[in-house]
Amino acid sequence: MGITKTQGFSEETTSMAELLKALGHPARLSIMMYLANSPQCINSDLVDELPLAQSTVSRHLSELKRVGLIKGTIAGNNISYCVNEDMWDKVKDFFTGTSNLLSPKKCC
Amino acid sequence: MGITKTQGFSEETTSMAELLKALGHPARLSIMMYLANSPQCINSDLVDELPLAQSTVSRHLSELKRVGLIKGTIAGNNISYCVNEDMWDKVKDFFTGTSNLLSPKKCC
């Protein structure tokens, strides 16, 4: 199949899974780290940073844009990408939120 | 292709991406949430909780076990699964760690 069932899962679960899936690739995770740590809003000299062809980098960027983790604006001849902090916070909150706290049990 | 390039990425990035990828599926994320919030260490009545066949649930469980996010021990006739807190903390720390802090810029 290869198709992921979404029926029967909550909308929140599905959308969070989509965000995590987008982050679950070395190239895309690297892009996020690079954008998060760069002093200014960096365009795609990411191509130089990553061991991938330009077209592949572009694909990963558009995937990150599709799920809303990054934003891009045209700045002259190149495009300035940056992290969409709202969406990033959404992911962070998922892991720091109290509803996901583990009870301190060591059972296995 | 379908194959993910790992050459050229740091080991840390690759392993974190693997963890996030494992979480990036509604069923596997649901399993983690369920285990994290369950009062006791729950075995696979997950099959009743999820809209998936038993064999599919088992596959997702073994994937989570493969990356180390959960642990399972045999308890009589059934298996008791629970969250591997060390690995879960590793993911949490990634999002809460200072090295990933975004500078407060709104550029796009």
Place this chain on the structure above:
DNA sequence: TCGTTATATCGTAATATTGCGATATGGGAA
């Protein structure tokens, strides 16, 4: 205008993922 640069998209090929039914396996219960 022409060439260069930066990006995106297309087409293709290889591989991975997902899901299910069917089938093992292994332990307890009758």
Place this chain on the structure above:
DNA sequence: TTCCCATATCGCAATATTACGATATAACGA
């Protein structure tokens, strides 16, 4: 032993993902 129960695994089919080169597109500079 024989029959269930809970799990795991296999085999398959359908779909998704990944990567690359080639090709568009669009804007700037000479």
